[in-house]
Amino acid sequence: MMTDTLSQAEPYEDAPALSATSYPWWVVAFAILILVAFGYSLLSLPRHIALAHELARAERLDAATDYTGAERVYTSLLTQMPGSKAARIGMAHAVFADAESGNDPDGMVLLAGLSLQEAEWNRLEPVMPSEYRAQFVREKR
Incomplete structure (x- = not known):
């Protein structure tokens, strides 16, 4: 048996x-x-983390049809993070769904410049006034 001295x-x-x-x-x-x-x-x-909890609270208020409370929380969120797409879409939903507020043009201002995904559009479309729906164009991909 031969051993390799280089390997050692x-x-x-x-x-x-x-x-x-x-x-x-x-x-x-x-x-x-x-x-x-x-x-x-x-x-x-x-x-x-605190802002995420506030966003969840606003979404719960919106789902419970407390649109005034949801608008208040969304407004607070948008003052702290004005670029938040989720807060802008949620606020627009609450504004459109709140028939008593009469501030539907504010909802359109919130959506200005946003590109909506299918799920986001499906959330907004039922509460959005028909004259505003016509201003949206479906993008081709």
């Missing part, structure tokens, strides 16, 4: 050892950026 030797025993703290500047900068982004996300997480 360390192949890199003559190579110089790398210092544990010697990293290129760009690796250190990238690691710092990742840590800053992680820290920012961690700090903003409680605010986003």
